[in-house]
Amino acid sequence: MKKILLFLILGFLMISSAFGRQSQVKEPTLEEKIGQMLMIGFKGFEVSDTSHIVRDIQEYNLGGVVLFDYDVPTGKAERNIESPDQVKLLISQLNDLSETPLFIAVDQEGGRVARLKESRGFKPNVSAQYLGEINNADSTRLYAEIMAEQLQDLGFNVNFAPVVDLNINPENPVIGRVERSFSPDPEVVVNQTSIFLEEFSEHHILGVLKHFPGHGSAWNDSHVGMADVTETWQKSELEPYRQLIEKDYNFAVMTAHVFNENLDPEWPATLSQKVQTEILREELGFDGVLFSDDMQMEAIRSFYGLKTSLEHAINAGVDVVVFGNNSVYQPDIVPRAVQIIKEQVEKNNIPIERIDESYRKIMELKKKLNI
Template sequence: MKFIKIFLIFLLLNSTIVLANPRISLEEKIGQMLIVGFRGLSVNNRSPIIRDIKRYNLGGVILFDYDIVLKSHRRNIKSTRQVKSLVNKLQSVAKTPLFVAIDQEGGKIRRLKKKHGFPNTLSAQVLGTKNNLNLTYKNAKIIASNLKKLGINFNFAPVVDLNINNSPVIGGLKRSFSSYPEVVTNHASTFIKAHSAYGIINAIKHFPGHGSSTTDSHYGITDVTNTWQSVELEPYKN
């Protein structure tokens, strides 16, 4: 919690410095608020993402292994060497260091897969069921250390949704640590602690709670009006 507070203060101060800088245009200030996806296993000076990083001073990029629109596995990830080279090239043209983000939760939800040369890690459900914080830390350490080697500095994980309604996109994919908020809080905090040791930022998700949903928000609007419970906010409070 102390690290999170310090990091938030740093972000606020850094944002204030950027916004107050008269040399940075309004367009560039808006660009700093954006983390965008792009296509390409490699990039060069003619690539749209390189053009946009230079022109709009983008805040960051997010990497995917699968292109949903094109139904292709050739999006941004092929191998450890390729990803590291890609990240280095992106950072080399950025006026302000980029957030390089990815979804690497463990279990089924991981962009860096074994076929790409990355180790498998356990799902949140398995870790929550075992309820061994040392195991959770070791698991998260594997994730964080590999992200660090690649230059990826932002992990959109862990999931802090409660497995209340066996949501098809949360419980159904074993992405929740537990239906009990204290278990979720303990394991999520441990996951974050392991990432902090490697300088990796985390984003906890999905506020205000996706665990009680009955549909998948990737395929349409998910309304939790009749299923959401206030207890789903507990991991965020803690």
């Protein structure tokens, strides 16, 4: 009888202890949820205690960072990427700062847009246009596998690629002219992209399709001004997204800073609920994580204030707001953004449900990526 009583007491104590541990799991604050919705760039080949990135991760629960090889404000190839060993160490240092897994992102498309360059000891790559023109599945898989393996080995888990913009305007200064599009043919784009997404998934890399709802027909560069595609955009530019969503690959989507009066007469795509929720979410059925394009690009920064752009981007459906800190450099962008978003939630200009929805999507994706 005494043994039975002892077992019962021990069992009760174990259950009580487990319940106590569960009750101690703290619900994240509003500020911590907002922090997960931000991704920023910073300067430095290594983490130093004086860098704002330390503060942003440890005090604001920053959700992600993006690394660059070239620093635009200074015009020097001195930013975050110097060599494979250095990048691997930097990413390890960043991860050590955070209790919550970080998105570690890079723009490694291949060709002209490759932050990991062969001249610095990284593996060779080719442009999307090159692969689309030869349109050979084996060749594409070879380069996709090389890219995915390298990204995984270095510690990245997000790649802002592949580009699924159709090459409608070959003279487009930021797509066609720099060989970032696989093809003007949606079928070629889908086939090429599918191979990259398969290899990325195999290596726990999140591919991010860009730029929704299509940047391939533009005549100007959204880095330096608003790209108006009202007269040039074609509905076929949605086709890669439609088909890839139906294939049920694991990927995210990035918005485009383009204005199309026929889709939304007031707001550019990144800030448009009509584009990001009604078309991408509801019409096409995308339920994954949506990244903004860099919010410091001229197309957004010069036309809209920070408060307006944050409010409308989040309400449009953006889950992760990206500040590359590489058009302008703003070391205080994270505390400013967190404060603005918090105030907009408190004023009911951004529903708390939008924050909770984005936070849930982000955390579920990080778990799915096994990071």
